[in-house]
Amino acid sequence: EAQVTQNPRYLITVTGKKLTVTCSQNMNHEYMSWYRQDPGLGLRQIYYSMNVEVTDKGDVPEGYKVSRKEKRNFPLILESPSPNQTSLYFCASRTVVDTEAFFGQGTRLTVV
């Protein structure tokens, strides 16, 4: 089954404790991206990657890091999480040709 898998689905952590949210896709897609969703602000793109070893900033990259060492994986790293990073996070993938994007089920992160 074609899918984008995020882990964990729910995470509560404390300010400053480094964490990684994993994202994996099994569709051999070149393009992967991360978003955060906040009430009243909608979904905003954090980072995206057009292929292995190629990453670019989206609209809200501050406080986040990503890496793309393999085609199927695109982890999101919060080196020093802060409460304003409490949000619902989504990972997505698609081919680089303009095809539809597939989204993961989301990771609800709470930073206290």
Place this chain on the structure above:
Amino acid sequence: KQEVTQIPAALSVPEGENLVLNCSFTDSAIYNLQWFRQDPGKGLTSLLLIQSSQREQTSGRLNASLDKSSGRSTLYIAASQPGDSATYLCAVFGNQFYFGTGTSLTVIP
């Protein structure tokens, strides 16, 4: 920077009614557009993709149109059902994705 607006923010209709959701965007250059539905606490489910060279796509009771010259897209839902209740999001994209804030639809039995 691309700005995407969806109106109305919320909509409540009786079952069986046909309805139109609107999406407008500020930069109409070469962008593709995708419609999604999101159920509470869940991920995004793709409904329709309109590539930049297309004007319309249909899937079952759903029809989406794209007018790049005016910066607008509409999602038409025919014969609405309670199971259509969800938040509907449009996204405009090239390399980057830009989402609207969504229309929350409630279909009343």
